[in-house]
Each structure stands twice: as C-alpha cells, then as structure tokens.
Amino acid sequence: MFHSKVFVTLKKSILDPQGKAVEQGIHSLGFDAVGDVRIGKYIEMDIDTNSREDAEGMTKEISDKLLANLIMESYSFTTEPVKE
Amino acid sequence: MFHSKVFVTLKKSILDPQGKAVEQGIHSLGFDAVGDVRIGKYIEMDIDTNSREDAEGMTKEISDKLLANLIMESYSFTTEPVKE
Numbered sequence: 001m002f003h004s005k006v007f008v009t010l011k012k013s014i015l016d017p018q019g020k021a022v023e024q025g026i027h028s029l030g031f032d033a034v035g036d037v038r039i040g041k042y043i044e045m046d047i048d049t050n051s052r053e054d055a056e057g058m059t060k061e062i063s064d065k066l067l068a069n070l071i072m073e074s075y076s077f078t079t080e081p082v083k084e
Numbered sequence: 085m086f087h088s089k090v091f092v093t094l095k096k097s098i099l100d101p102q103g104k105a106v107e108q109g110i111h112s113l114g115f116d117a118v119g120d121v122r123i124g125k126y127i128e129m130d131i132d133t134n135s136r137e138d139a140e141g142m143t144k145e146i147s148d149k150l151l152a153n154l155i156m157e158s159y160s161f162t163t164e165p166v167k168e
Contacts, residue, residue: 019127037127038127043103045122048118066110067106
C-alpha cells in the first residue's frame with residue numbers, strides 16, 4: 001500500500017485573487033512580514049499496490065487527467081509506502 | 085526570507101464528501117486501486133524575516149487564527165529558508 005499527496009497550485013503567471021484575499025486577512029492580523037500568499041489544493045489518497053513505480057505512475061496519471069487543470073495549474077506529488 | 089507551506093485537512097473523524105466525489109471520479113477513470121481520497125487546502129507564503137523561529141511561530145499563529153478551523157480541521161506545515 002502506498003500513500004500519495006498531491007499539491008496543485010495555480011501557475012505563477014496566473015493571478016490568485018483568493019491568495020490575495022487571504023494575504024489581506026493575514027496583514028489585518030498584524031503579520032506585515034507575510035507576502036506572496038498562494039492557495040492551492042491538497043489531495044491525499046491510498047493506492048493499493050506493492051509497486052512504487054505503479055503507485056507513482058497512477059498518481060501522475062490521475063493528477064494529469066482529473067486533479068489539475070494543466071492550462072492554469074501545476075502540481076507536484078509525493079508517494080510513500082504505508083506501514084501496514 | 086522563509087517560505088512556508090501549510091496543509092489543512094479535515095480531521096479523520098469528519099466525513100469528506102468532496103473527497104468521496106473525487107474518489108468516484110478516479111474509479112470511473114479505471115483506477116480501482118485508489119481509496120480513502122481526502123481533499124484539503126494548500127497555502128504557500130513568503131515570510132520576510134531572518135529567524136526560523138519567528139517564521140515558524142508566525143506560520144503556526146496564522147494557521148491557528150486564519151487558515152484552519154480547528155474544530156473540523158487539522159494542519160501541518162513546513163518552513164524553509166529561501167535562497168535570495
């Protein structure tokens with residue numbers, strides 16, 4: 001069994017109004033040192049296979065096809081074995 | 085300058101209907117080995133300080149006060165120095 005974590009973010013060239021709104025909220029709490037806030041999606045999943053190669057391949061294919069809109073978003077992921 | 089990444093997820097005891105919907109989408113693509121899909125938020129930010137302790141403290145306080153609803157959600161974060 002493997003566990004994958006996928007991080008989907010808007011590409012750097014795309015404006016992130018939700019991030020800007022959160023940044024304003026952070027500043028209104030008094031944290032003026034914080035900047036360039038960006039919001040993304042975080043997806044966790046279990047993959048029932050014994051092969052790391054399979055688990056990574058599935059995570060990549062699922063991210064490409066379903067989780068990320070590659071026109072506006074980019075993603076990264078980690079895949080680690082689960083102790084059973 | 086430090087860069088923090090915050091991962092906010094629903095607590096394990098809370099149902100995640102969005103995750104279930106994505107899981108059904110993944111299964112309909114033919115990936116039956118995938119289960120326990122959970123969706124969360126991913127927040128990145130820059131923090132303009134030279135102290136790792138300050139950067140981690142600010143990230144924790146911002147997460148507690150603004151980013152996570154601690155009744156339903158839990159979070160983890162990483163804080164790393166940025167090469168300038």
